Amino acid sequence: MLDPKIIRETPDVLRASLAKKHLELDLDAILAIDSSWRAGLQEVEALRGKQKAANTAMAALPKGSPEFVAKVAEMKAVSAQAKEREAQLKVIEEKFREAMLSVPNLAHASVPEGRTPEDNVVFSLHGAVDLARPHAVPHWEIPGFDRLFDFARGAKVTGAGFPFYVGDGARLVRALIQFFLEENTKAGYMEIHPPFFVNGASATATGALPDKEGQMYETTPDQLYAIPTAEVPVTNFFRDEILDEADLPVLRCAYSPCFRREAGSYGKDVRGLNRLHQFDKVEMLKWVHPSTSYVELDKLRDDAEARLRKLELPYRVLLMCGGDLGFTQSKKYDLEVWSAGQKRWLEVSSCSNFESFQARRAQIRYRSKETGKPDFVHTLNGSGLALPRVMSALLENNLQPDGRVKIPDALVPYFGKEFLSFSA
């Protein structure tokens, strides 16, 4: 959520940002709701004041006295009017709230112009892509792949996009989760193991609702949402709290499975491990002082990159253009790993600064030492990392002539052996 003052006092700033993000919004309608809300509020407050004054006066009067009875009759009318006006105000308030939730976050000045993913800027490139083996195959064509990554049985038991990981496949998942958690903890992110379902309030606070309603699995009859990312429960960890400024920045990491309906996805993007309804991810999150959030974003991105470097995977960093930025982000980097068999880049991490957008929705603040007053923190998060596409790259890039997959040195202690075998 944006500060209503931005809409009210500097609508042109928002208009410029909307243009950069290529989003449409009827600002004038929101401004009209806002001014009618404020007019109504003043009216209601005046009536309330009248009631309060009468209340004080009546308390001093004898209960059955003529003055008292007269006052009751008089205040009955005021009370009825106040009730009516309040009901009207409530309707307007709800409209205003909904309107505010439909306002996207501002884009940062450093976000490049552009409309489509093709307009994203290649921020940096790491590792030698031409080292990739020319004869590498997509991971789903590797002999024995189906034994370790059992999509058929997953489809039977649950549905498409819910694979079983078997034997060395399961071992690889476990090793990567452990590896990522260890590395992140060493980098200063305290580990959290969150709930995998959240309520509507939490989903709204991070922007998953109402923006991505159809993308989440929803339970009945309890109306809980299966988390699309650990970002949702963990960001809400401090919901409605005021943090101590001295504790900032707060760093956390969390493993969770992620559940996404991915309605509307199709084609080669969804082959093999590229896009699943359930996948594993370790997420990194930060709550920071507003003055430091862009420095912290760079550090966050570098932390995510460090995981890929340690796994010896070639990758590139994209700086997302305005049109590809998303509803809630102010600035975002995507990390893409090179997948030698598919000969394409696969997104494995997304590092974003939300500034105060999430903090305002979730009411996460810090108390400023300077003013003594609470102010909204800035929140950031980034994958560190998402597993399936990292596995795609590992399988395809590290496939040996004998059909085994070389496990990167850094991962061996977690995997327990140097090669993954499809025949085991």
Added chain:
RNA sequence: GGAGAGGUGGCAGAGUGGUCUAAUGCGCGUGCUUGGAAAGCACGUGUACUCGCAAGGGUACCGGGGGUUCGAAUCCCUCCCUCUCCGCCA
């Protein structure tokens, strides 16, 4: 899932229809005192929205929502949460 008891400010805890902008204590802040500190004393100490150039006003908030009433922390309904006991169970 069933029965019962609860949910009040940073914390503890009083308040069962009217001056509650919530007693009292603790904590915290400033000052006095002191060589310095403690103790003691004095004063202060929530959040949000809104009006105003400002000084300074106003309104709301006692778990959430709704109701009764001229008036609700207080009465009624409902939901959520916590605790105790029972049932079921990894």
